[in-house]
Structures are given as C-alpha cells and as structure tokens.
Amino acid sequence: MVEWTDFERATIADIFSKMEYEVIGPAALSRCLVVYPWTQRYFGNFGNLYNAAAIIGNPMVAKHGTTILHGLDRAVKNMDNIKSEYAELSVLHSEKLHVDPDNFKLLSDCLTIVISAKLGKEFNGEVQAAFQKFLAVVVNSLGRQYH
Amino acid sequence: MTSLTAKDKDRVKTFWAKVSGKVEDIGSEAMARMLIVYPQTKTYFAHWKDVSPFSPSAKKHGITVMGGVAFAVTKIDDLKAGLLNLSELHAFTLRVDPANFKIMSHCIMVVMANMFPEDFTPQIHVAMDKFLSALALALAEKYR
Numbered sequence: 143m144v145e146w147t148d149f150e151r152a153t154i155a156d157i158f159s160k161m162e163y164e165v166i167g168p169a170a171l172s173r174c175l176v177v178y179p180w181t182q183r184y185f186g187n188f189g190n191l192y193n194a195a196a197i198i199g200n201p202m203v204a205k206h207g208t209t210i211l212h213g214l215d216r217a218v219k220n221m222d223n224i225k226s227e228y229a230e231l232s233v234l235h236s237e238k239l240h241v242d243p244d245n246f247k248l249l250s251d252c253l254t255i256v257i258s259a260k261l262g263k264e265f266n267g268e269v270q271a272a273f274q275k276f277l278a279v280v281v282n283s284l285g286r287q288y289h
Numbered sequence: 290m291t292s293l294t295a296k297d298k299d300r301v302k303t304f305w306a307k308v309s310g311k312v313e314d315i316g317s318e319a320m321a322r323m324l325i326v327y328p329q330t331k332t333y334f335a336h337w338k339d340v341s342p343f344s345p346s347a348k349k350h351g352i353t354v355m356g357g358v359a360f361a362v363t364k365i366d367d368l369k370a371g372l373l374n375l376s377e378l379h380a381f382t383l384r385v386d387p388a389n390f391k392i393m394s395h396c397i398m399v400v401m402a403n404m405f406p407e408d409f410t411p412q413i414h415v416a417m418d419k420f421l422s423a424l425a426l427a428l429a430e431k432y433r
Contacts, residue, residue: 172411173411173414176411176412176414177415177418194411194412194415197411198411251395255398255399255402255409255414256402258399258400258402258403259402259403259406259409260406261403262403262406263403265403267321267322267324267325267326267342268325270322270325270326270399271325271326274326
C-alpha cells in the first residue's frame with residue numbers, strides 16, 4: 143500500500159482539478175514522440191510523424207494525448223488503490239498493445255516537464271516530488287500485469 | 290547514445306545564449322529539486338553541515354555543477370576530450386554513480402521548462418536531452 147501525506151493528496155487533487163486535458167495531454171504525448179522518437183513505433187497508423195512540426199500538429203496524436211491524460215483520472219480518484227485500478231489497463235498494454243513498460247517512464251518524464259512549464263513557480267520542489275511519486279505509482283501499476 | 294548533429298549543437302548553443310543570464314539560478318534550483326525529489330542523492334553530501342535543499346552548500350554546489358554544464362557547452366564539438374579532467378575527478382575522487390547524472394539532467398530540464406516555458410520547446414528539449422546524455426557519457430568515460 144502506498145502511503146500518501148496530506149500534502150501529496152492535496153497537491154495531486156489540485157493539479158488535476160485545474161488540468162487542461164486538451165492542452166496538456168497533446169503536449170505531453172507529442173513531446174514524448176519528438177524527444178524519444180522510438181516511441182513512435184506504437185503509432186504506425188497515426189499518419190504523418192515525419193518531423194517535430196508534423197507530430198505537434200497531428201490531430202490523432204492530440205486526441206490520443208487527451209485520452210491518455212484522462213487515463214490518470216482513475217488514479218486521482220482512488221489514490222489508495224492505484225494498483226487494482228490499473229490491473230485491467232496493465233493487461234491491455236501488455237497483451238494487446240505490447241507496449242514496453244519502459245515507455246511509461248518516458249511519457250511521465252515528458253508530462254512532468256509540460257506541467258513544470260505550465261505551472262511555473264507553483265511547481266516547486268515539493269510539488270514536483272509529489273507529482274513524480276504519483277506518476278511513479280501509476281507507471282508501476284501499469285507494468286504490474288506484464289509477464 | 291547517438292552523437293550530436295549540427296542542428297542539435299546549434300539548438301543547444303542558441304538556447305544556452307537565451308538562458309546564460311540565469312545559469313546560477315538554474316543550477317541552484319535544479320540542485321534543490323534533486324535533493325527533494327530524489328532523497329537518495331543526499332548520500333553524496335553527508336559531509337555538509339546542512340544538506341537541506343536551499344542551504345548555502347547546496348546552492349553553491351548547484352552553481353558549480355551548472356558551471357560544469359556551461360563549460361561543456363563550449364566543448365560541445367568534442368565532449369570526451371574537453372571533459373577529460375572532469376571525468377577523472379568524477380571517476381577517481383567523487384565516484385558518483387552515473388545513474389545520478391540522468392537524475393540531475395532531468396532536474397535541470399524541469400527547471401529549464403519551468404523558467405523558460407516558451408523557449409523549451411520539444412525541439413529544444415530533444416537537443417538538450419541528447420546533449421546532457423552525451424555530457425554524462427563523457428563524464429563517465431574514465432570510470433572503468
């Protein structure tokens with residue numbers, strides 16, 4: 143069981159309460175595809191990913207980025223049971239999507255950087271620690287059902 | 290990983306010119322975040338009187354580290370040769386586990402995004418990530 147401090151719970155709730163999913167999601171996913179181009183391997187049918195501009199402007203990337211970010215909602219709603227919340231999604235990512243779980247960390251690093259840029263001063267060291275801890279738990283849960 | 294293309298070097302140098310006035314702030318902020326977010330890194334600083342993230346020692350050390358990064362920008366065309374002395378320092382004296390270079394790089398980039406949200410675009414991000422990775426590799430050159 144993950145132990146959350148009051149500060150961590152409040153921080154995560156706060157960040158997600160004002161989250162602009164349609165901005166942050168696309169920004170995080172497109173950044174991941176640009177910074178770690180091998181992650182494009184999972185999006186062969188997304189059309190034009192030939193360069194950074196194409197990736198950033200790609201509507202399928204944008205839509206999927208939003209979807210992924212909303213995927214974090216269930217963890218936000220149930221921080222005490224993230225592992226079980228993601229059991230099904232973990233199986234999906236392993237058995238159907240065949241995503242290397244190392245990629246989850248790459249995406250979460252990009253999300254951290256996007257949020258850092260968005261929140262500015264508010265995203266201080268303690269907030270960053272809480273946010274990264276939250277993402278690490280989600281990433282761990284998503285990789286849990288792989289075998 | 291891969292070597293830096295001409296475009297990568299150009300992007301790093303251009304972005305560096307933009308942020309050069311804030312290098313010390315970036316350094317001390319990145320250092321503080323590293324100590325907060327990755328508490329295991331504090332093990333390298335047990336000899337400090339005060340290991341808290343905003344202590345004078347931590348601030349000074351962040352500035353030192355960032356000075357090293359600034360130096361590396363000037364040696365971007367041959368990091369291995371340019372960072373030879375620093376590599377020997379880290380290999381034989383400091384013996385910092387290279388996994389920590391990745392951690393510090395991440396913190397530096399979080400701060401860059403934080404302080405320069407408009408400029409730290411995905412294109413600059415990938416160039417900087419490559420540069421910091423190459424820097425880390427050059428730093429670990431003399432380890433074994």
